[in-house]
Amino acid sequence: MSIPEKFLKPYDPQAVESDLYKLWQESGYFNPDKCIENGVCKTDAEPFSIIMPPPNANGSLHAGHALFVTLQDIMTRFARMQGKRTLWLPGADHAGFETQVVYEKKLAKEGRSRFQMTREELYKEIWDFTQENKSFMEGQIRQLGASCDWSRELFTLDDRVIKTVYGTFEQLAKDDLLYRGLRSINWCPKHQTGLSNLEVDYQERKDPFYYIKYGPFTIGTARPETKFGDKYIVMHPDDKRYGEYKHGDSVEVDWLNGKITATIIKDEAGDPEIGSGVMTITPWHSAIDWEIAQRHNLDYEQIIDERGKLLDIAGEFAGMPITEARPKIVEKLDKMGLLIKTDESYEHSVPVCYKCSREIEPQLKEQWFVKTQPLADKAKEAIESDKIKIITDEQKKVALHWLENIEDWNISRQITWGIPIPAKICTECKHGEVDIDDKITECPKCGGKVEQDPDTFDTWFSSGQWPFTTLGYPNNDDFKTYYPTSIMETGRDLVFFWVSRMIMLGLYRTGEVPFKTVFFHGMVNDAKGKKMSKSKGNVINPLDISEQYGTDALRMGLIVGNAPGSDLNLDIQKINAYKKFSNKLWNITRFILTETNGVDLSKTAITTDTDKQIIDNLNAIVEQVTKELNNYQYHLAADRIYHYAWHELADKILEESKSILHSSTSSEQEVDKTAKLSRQYTLYTILTTTLKLLHPFMPFITEEIWRSLPEKNEEGMLMVAKWPNS
């Protein structure tokens, strides 16, 4: 008998990984039902569930995906080996606006535009596009070793998902937590849709700032093009400089289109500290101005259209885009003697679309809004009472702070790619009515004609319901078994977009928290700590690394030293270190297999004090690693096993073993034989135990070694072997 030949060569991940994945998948053990069927876990075993954050089906996986797959796979494999009823449910996200933006870029490259296509054509094309990406992405997730249950995979546009989302929409309407109303929304003139506050970025800019004579007042603005319709002058009620003016007084003003009558409005929003303390308002194109107008029941008028061009009210400037019109308007103001001065060094931050960086133009639109405060209060309570435990404490504070300052949520999007909003809109009075079953034929308010709401839901409205839609709320057995899920593992950047919404909507719809724990990982940056981006050219493709260094090395490189919640600098040299570690394990195995070759290892016979001590140490490691895994300290556990395997097992124990195993010169043959046998058992025990500890982190090489062992004291795959101290 001799040891397998493969150990005579360095470890070659590429030669084994895909076969191993196939083996796992064919075993069926990714599916907890199969585990029960085959006695790997019991029906009444403690359930453990993770819903995978569905990756966007509009591209390939990046380093952040590799991190979350690794973390969740560690959690899943650990739970499975502990005999828990373990489900990791995968999915893919249609990612509404995100995907439509990606697809529009693709169209632009081909010289096409969505505005030249019918909704149906566009929808069909994007559907095909996502399905193609989805299957490509699934292959990549497999390559990373994910032990998720593919038989339960869902797409965010599957019928079951849509049905549940519609149910929630209807319920919100019944509970008076939904309304449709004219509001100031963030409008992107390029993408032709409204965006939530979270989808707006701010950019620091330096622009000219104009001081303009407005009747007896001086007003300041960086945006003279919005001023055509301004006919209200707002000032703070306590501003003594303007004590002579009373609320509602009229003032004659020479303005852009001739003489107008403006009205004085006293409102707390007027800040005496800024400029002259006087401002005019443009309710249609400013959220703050709109609020003031609402408070005093003022008129409002649209000045700029959805494409960012001036309307007829702008007189000779009508039809011009803002950038072109602005200097010409300033010129006119100057000619009219209204321009007092220009400040060229005005620095301010302007709202821009987070996708295209085009300036956001606030517009008044009828949209569907969710009243979030009541939902947020319950979410807050769940977090504060630790019904949902958030890791880390810092992220917990961030989440609570946001929930305390939450605003109503605009869930309407003027895009094609998404779940249609099931509602009818009256063509006459603009009233909107929820209509899940497509039954309404006339406006319930005015009897007018109705048409289908052309808008779709904000993606986060549907993905905010993902934990219970995936599990089949309310009647599916999976829902009953696995909800609330054990842990939600996702990126720190999704705390507001997704996690907070899942907590709110989960509590609202099911009455229970959607998950008991939230684990936030940080962002994956390049080796120098810079954010990866295509334009910087510093993007590291995890799949390339996986092929070059082995998936196990990639996984270790992503985990070790990466404390929860903190960003990670992905250094290729670090991954190389774990590639070497893979090979080290390989050679440890080779040594131990060689030294125990032909020995019956079915019963342990550890007799010497030294060996008992070694086993005690090993058990201490097992305890510590288990504790760290239970405390979500994956970065410490991985490092501990690494350190033990290399610097304890290989450097010390193996070296010392050489003299025990090869003491041929001694006259004390009997004693030596016992000691030798004891050491052989010891080494073999350490090897099998270490493989188990390491399996969640480095599943491929450990499984590959495991299946080459002659004697395991337990049958089957390492993936479903019993965790050492469970």
Place this chain on the structure above:
RNA sequence: GGGCGCUUAGCUCAGUUGGUUAGAGCGACUCGUUUACACCGAGUAGGCCGGGGGUUCGAAUCCCUCAGCGCCCACCA
């Protein structure tokens, strides 16, 4: 404007309720290729744990303060 962090070896970072000579990877230097592995081994150098103050028998760890860096949220007439 509000909130949250970070500052530890040349570089990138760990360090879990305060406890003996502060750790890892990479890098540097010296030595070593005798039968697990050169994708290796043995060893060395390198840190007033950002500055200052305080609590304590004891502080990288807790408190205050200063400096530098970063992230998030809100917003600007």
